[in-house]
Amino acid sequence: MPAGFVALGLGSFGIGLTEFVIAGLLPEVSRGLGLSESAADGSFSGYALSVAIGAILLTAATTRFHRKAVLVGLVTLFALGNLLSAAAPTYAVALLGRVVAALCHGSFFGIGSLVARRMVPPERASRAVAVMFAGLTIANVLGVPFGTLVGEHWGWRATFWAITGIGLLAVAALVVWVPSWAGTVDDAHRKVGLRPQLRVFRSWQVWLTLAATALGYGSMFGAFSYIAYTFTEATGFSSADIAWLLVVYGSGLVIGNLAGGRAADRNRDRTLIVSLAGLAATLTAFRMLAEGQVASVVLVFLTGVFGFAGVPGMPTRVTDAAGGAPLAAIANVSASNIGNALGAWLGGLAISAGLGYTAPLYVGAAIVALGLAVMVVTALSGRSASHLSAGPDQTAGHTWTTGASRQSASGVRTQAYVNDTRLPPVGRGSMV
Known part of the structure; x- marks a missing residue:
């Protein structure tokens, strides 16, 4: 595996750690800052909404810059945000630090996925994205x-100091290991403004895929945001057990992510439908069997597997549906974090309504059931559309107009400046 993937993985590890670590720390943060459980969900929703907004704004501001330089700047911003949270005297300042860190999240994964895809042949696109996202899943395991x-x-402050250090290590790794050619933006691409890219959002396939992404993530976060309370208050585990239970969950994420990337390169839509259906069934069973400790351990593992099995396929699907427009990759990250915020908010409402600490599991199941319906409609309508009939990573002639030229986004070894997936010479980079 090229060292560039290690650098991208380290960056995604640090970002994943910042996003998810609050789930295990939520009781300590709540007590330390004098917050209720439902009020503390601002740590989730504030972060997620900042990701959604920051992704679009930063991408629009940096679309013409060298992508490696942009990634380095984003991770530097991430480290500064965590530094602010670590030293924060109040909850407001701590939340501000998370917002600053979150600003880089969406753009990092969106731009990073384009850089990762550029380093491999087109038929391995979903696996390349899965390797980059591996850092995100390992953040949950370790x-x-x-x-x-x-x-x-x-x-809890010590945790954020440690994350700051990881961010600085990621900056150094990106500088040293990501090859410059992988982040190059073609001259023609630099001349493309934001308006031509916005035209791709006229496609229903783009919007339906984004909706499925938001609902898929929202379902998992509806359950995961309060999983520590579910385990301690409903299942009967002690707070000391949360760490190893999160290892079980994170192990499921790693397996689901890698297996989902490989499966998506064979049949993307089928993989996405199976992953959403599996997640719906798992969350429903989890709610029904939450009082059993053995069943809860098995089901939290399966939640991770199905929850992340669809992650590698979603960004490749939406960018292909958009003819490779870079803004579509960022929109996918924004959609996922809007879903995160929605899931966390609805889960908090369920607890505040007195429905118990297992209620977020039903909330998640309901959200993913809707996401499954959207994905089925998306897949069926996509089959009848010529621009998606060619299968994974092929858009069968689908194009988007830049004003300067009109390029095919088919998944072949040709230069296409629009999605900038032009491959280096054979042997210059490959993924093992």
């Missing part, structure tokens, strides 16, 4: 439990 333990022993 980082989140570690952060939880650090928070319990030395306070």
Whole structure:
């Protein structure tokens, strides 16, 4: 595996750690800052909404810059945000730090996915995205439990100090290991403004895929945001058990992410439908069997597997539906984080309504059921559309007009400046 993927993975690891670690630290943060459980969900929704907004704004501001330089700048901003949270005297300042860190999240994954795809042949696009997202999943296996333990022993601020250090390491790795050619933006692409890219959002396939993304993520976060309370209040685990339970969940994320990337390169729509259906069934069963400790361990693992099995396929699908427009990759990240905020908010409402700490599981199941219906409609309508009939990573002649030229976005070894997936010479970069 090229070292560039290691650098991208380290960046996604740090970002994933910042996003998810709060789930294990939520009780400590709530007590330390004098917040109720439902009020503390601002740590989730504030972060997620900042990701959604920041992704569009930063992408619009940096679309003509070299992508490697943009990634380095984004991770630097991420480290500064975590530094602010670590030193924050009040909840407002801590939340501000998370907002600053969140501003880089969406653009990093959107731009990073384009850089990752450029380093591999087109038929491995979803697997390339899965490798980059592996850092995000490993953050749940190793980082989140570690952060939880650090928070319990030395306070939640110590966790954010550690994340700041990881961010600085990621900056150095990106500078040294990501090849410059992987982040190059063609001269023709630099001349493309924001308005031509916005035209791709006239496509129903783009909007339906974004909706499925938002609902898929929202379902998982509807359950995950309050999983620590579910385990301690409903299942009967102690707070000391949360760390290893998150390892189980994170292991499912790793397996689901890698398996989903490989499966999506074979049949993307089928993989997305199966992953959403599996998540709906798992969350429903989890709610019904939440009082059983053995069943809860198995089901939280399956939640991770199905929850992330569709992650590699969604960004490649939406960018292909948009003819490779870079803004579409960012919109996918924004959609996922809008879903995150929605899921966390609805889960908090369910708890505040007195429905119990297992209620977020039903909230998640309901959200993903809607997402499954949207994905089925998307897949069926996509088959009848010529621009998606060619299958994964092929848009069968679908194009979008830049004003200067009109390029095919078919998944072949040709230069296409629109989606900038032009490959280096054979042997210059490959993914093992």
